[in-house]
Amino acid sequence: MKEQICLTGKKIYNKGFAPGTSGNISCRVNDKILLTPTGANLGELAEQDIITTDLCGNVLEGKKAPSSEKFMHFEIYRKRPDIKCIIHAHPPKSIALGVTGKALKTALVAEAVVVLGEVPIVEYETPSTSELARVVAGYFARHDAVIMVNHGVTVAGKGISSTFYKLETLESISEISIITELFGCRNEIPVKKLDELMKIRELRE
Numbered sequence: 001m002k003e004q005i006c007l008t009g010k011k012i013y014n015k016g017f018a019p020g021t022s023g024n025i026s027c028r029v030n031d032k033i034l035l036t037p038t039g040a041n042l043g044e045l046a047e048q049d050i051i052t053t054d055l056c057g058n059v060l061e062g063k064k065a066p067s068s069e070k071f072m073h074f075e076i077y078r079k080r081p082d083i084k085c086i087i088h089a090h091p092p093k094s095i096a097l098g099v100t101g102k103a104l105k106t107a108l109v110a111e112a113v114v115v116l117g118e119v120p121i122v123e124y125e126t127p128s129t130s131e132l133a134r135v136v137a138g139y140f141a142r143h144d145a146v147i148m149v150n151h152g153v154t155v156a157g158k159g160i161s162s163t164f165y166k167l168e169t170l171e172s173i174s175e176i177s178i179i180t181e182l183f184g185c186r187n188e189i190p191v192k193k194l195d196e197l198m199k200i201r202e203l204r205e
């Protein structure tokens with residue numbers, strides 16, 4: 001799993017989803033959490049950098065300090081026992097869309113509806129605080145992906161690959177959303193057809 005986290009970190013960094021030392025990844029393995037360290041570049045992670053904690057956040061293994069967004073990860077895991085992986089990143093198009101205050105319309109593309117469902121925009125809270133953790137985790141009661149205004153995005157899933165695909169799909173639909181906004185034309189999937197996509201979504205994960 002540590003190797004998977006390092007490989008996923010490289011993909012996230014190479015895609016430009018986590019510039020500099022932004023972004024963090026965690027995975028739940030039984031009653032333990034594997035978490036990336038604070039101040040790390042996700043593209044340069046080594047397996048020995050990954051920190052192991054218990055579900056309360058107590059460090060069990062690892063020399064570095066866990067990610068500063070650890071509160072958010074633990075709060076989401078507490079709220080959603082079904083979640084096994086969480087990725088927080090700073091993908092520029094999703095952030096730009098959040099800053100405009102416009103809602104993200106996943107109904108522009110069928111795949112985005114199936115992979116993401118509805119993606120809310122979460123009100124601003126200071127990064128790394130327990131207040132941000134509480135607010136974001138609240139949205140995860142009903143969603144698997146959020147845009148955090150003036151900050152970034154957080155996605156969660158049952159596997160590390162599927163969670164990365166959510167991040168990739170979110171940045172893609174944000175880009176499509178911005179382009180269609182620039183064209184001033186948005187033909188969304190008919191509402192009566194959305195139920196069929198939501199049924200496919202339920203079967204996927």
Ligand SMILES: [Zn+2]
Pocket residue numbers: 022023088089090127151152
């Ligand atoms: Zn962040």
